Amino acid sequence: MKLVMAIIKPFKLDEVRDALTPLGVQGLTVTEVKGFGRQKGQTEIYRGAEYQVSFLPKLKIEVAVPSAIADAVVEAIATTARSDKIGDGKVFVFDLERAVRIRTGEADDAAL
């Protein structure tokens, strides 16, 4: 099993979800996050007071998948979340040791 974690632009969430469903992905966790990469920040001005906002709002999505479809999931996210502009985000893949569905006690691939 693999855990795929991606940081994406917030407005890309629905597209990414729509691309993952046909691959057999059954669940997804989304978190609102802030961070910076090469995009750096933006300037905000309030009555003449300028602030460099270095952390921009992004979404972090986490999806646990069977190893067999991990590459397809990464590919789908990388394709749909791309706007070709700086700040599109990154995808990370981790090995996943165990998974348990709490309601039924099913384990590993059956729990995904």
Add this chain to the structure above:
Amino acid sequence: MRTLARALPFAAAAFFAAGPAFAEDAKVDTGDAAWMLTSTALVLLMTIPGLALFYAGMVRKKNVLATMAQSFAITALVSVAWAVVGYSLAFTDGNAYVGDLSRLFLNGIATNWDKPFTLGSGDAAVAMTIPESVFLMFQMTFAIITPALITGAFADRVKFSALVVFSLLWTVLVYSPVAHWVWQPAGWIAQLGALDFAGGTVVHINAGVAGLVAALVLGKRVGYGHDNMAPYNLAFAVIGAAMLWVGWFGFNAGSALGASGGRAGMAMLVTQLAAAAATLAWLFGEWMTKGKPSVLGAISGAVAGLVAITPASGYVLPGAAMIIGVVAGLAGFWGATALKHWIGYDDSLDAFGVHGVCGIVGALLTGVFAYGPLSASTAVPAGLSGSFDQFVTQAEAVVAVIAYSAVMTFILLKVTDVVVGLRVSAEDEREGLDVTQHGERIA
């Protein structure tokens, strides 16, 4: 027992024209009283929730509740202080500088409670068509908003206990006397002939200057100029500013003290136009110089225009109101951006930059643009018109209020500092006033 003293020397026609305010059998005018009851509610709405939201929307998340608490607590505190002593010091005859204690605890309010009220005595007395209860309640809402405006200057760092002590002292020792000077017929600025229809000097210059002194005495916020102090929720501020705008119709048109004649209507019209012109002036001024027309700029412009038209409403015509609005919008923009950074004080929410600067603009321009017929009365048939002499008189009133407010605010802040301490510790300031002062969080 109150009679319309100034009507006595006049001929019978004028005498009967002023009839409703005369003598024992005089009746309260239902229309005037209804409008003044409405105006009173509108002006209270300006402070809670208007100003509370306006200010709370501009502070950081950790200080939102504390900022709202300041307006709310002042509302309660000043209401009681006004009934106990504030009203008496402001609006009883006394001498030229302060009223007497004849209305202590609203003593005597039960006499003539259902009769029209006459403010002051002698030739300058102002005969109204509303009962004293309505007049004193209307004035109470002005006394409430004035110290609440000051809180913008020391937001984010003042102790709640200090706020309570200072606001109480300031209301009784600064607001009440200044209101007496300007609005009580016996007051020395009223005698001087300075015009202030709804509180340019009494409310806005008074509060703005107090704010400047408070910002200087308390010092800058921890991290000022370095940390990000961006507003937590400007949507609160937009809603608050919109409520201030609407409430201001009570403030200005209500200062006609009735709905009879055309004065309240004209005051409402010029209020709207000045606010609109100032909004556009700030917005476009910012757009041209900073690149973007900000929402905070637009609402700040509206408040700037409302402040500046306050002394002028009831004296000026629509064209002058739009000029006053444009000047105020640009002056406020300059006050809150250039002036503040140039001098280097930390007036958190620009109590001085907006209320002080635009209050001065409005008070002075009232002396330029006043249109006589709007203020015509039996005592002054030609009314009061703009002129160089009037401008000078306005300037004298402005300087007097600035000087008194600055000196007294400084003294009262020092007294407060000795009694309870003015400022929270740096640690508490970093943690936020919501948790350290009130033990609560918004979320």
